[in-house]
Amino acid sequence: SNQCRSDSSHCSSQKSMLIKIIISLCFYATAAATATEFSTESVAPSVPAAAVSSWARSDIECAVKCSAAGPAACSASAFLPQSELCLMSAEKGADFSEKASQSSVLRRLTTASSSGSAGSSWSRNASYVTIADRTFRIIQHRSKGALSFAQNWTDYEHGFGDDVDFWIGLRTINELTGSTPRVLRVEAVTWADELFIAEYSGFTVGDASTNYTMTYTSYLTASSNMTGDALAYHKGSQFSTMDRDNDGRSGSSCSVAHCGNGGWWYSSCAYCNPSGVYETSAIADSLKKMMWKYATGGTYAALKSIQLMVQV
Incomplete structure (x- = not known):
């Protein structure tokens, strides 16, 4: 079956002060492929965020925009709900704390994956948002x-x-x-x-x-x-x-x-x-x-x- 599947291991919890969002976006071809995943798991900020801003309505739309931009342009994103801005950085370890201290930061993970079950041409992990x-x-x-x-x-x-x-x-x-x-x-x-x-x-x-x-x-x-x-x-x-x-x-x-x-x-x-x-x-x-x-x-x-x- 090529239907979508959920993997609870991709889900993680953040501090209560952060808006909770879980999103795993995976694309599988019929042969082995690379899965693009975003996680709220803790990654120590390592560099100041040289961020590009874009309009977004929510954490999940911000993550979708980051995914669409590709890893060369966006490996981490943060959503600012009051201004409805999506901050995107090419650096996975980007530090958004100066502009987005109260926002959840999503960071790109890259893992190898194979196709789904026999006969499957498309599958994705579940995408969730908390409102x-x-x-x-x-x-x-x-x-x-x-x-x-x-x-x-x-x-x-x-x-x-x-x-x-x-x-x-x-x-x-x-x-x-x-x-x-x-x-x-x-x-x-x-x-x-x-x-x-x-x-x-x-x-x-x-x-x-x-x-x-x-x-x-x-x-x-x-x-x-x-x-x-x-x-x-x-x-x-x-x-x-x-x-x-x-x-x-x-x-x-x-x-x-x-x-x-x-x-x-x-x-x-x-x-x-x-x-x-x-x-x-x-x-x-x-x-x-x-x-x-x-x-x-x-x-x-x-x-x-x-x-x-x-x-x-």
């Missing part, structure tokens, strides 16, 4: 746009992606939620750099015999700031891809005809489409784009980034 003492596992992340989400049923079932943009796989989502309803959290960033959040209680995804039917209990308005519940339109839907039409629209496939060949719980067709086509600006009123209707004032404008996560 206000709640731990979430990320099930989908998109912020770069280089990876197409126009993938077939098998890919959506088992998972696909790279160090930045990924989908962990329907099988894994079912394992996480099928018998244990979870809180789903959606974070969508517009091209005006506004962060919108939607949270849902009782989120579950069925197994393959149900075509991974998705449902949830309620939209949590107290912890959300979107102008409405876009996911309500999709509640109770089966999962569809460009080669497997399980949507509620007769006569055509939502994925192929209207939603950019993405995979999602399309109804007839979409109020949200996080697997749509990634655009580099806020192109409006198109179901084909990566969008979440009530993150953009009730329009279908394209988003800058989106991530979905379930509380574990």
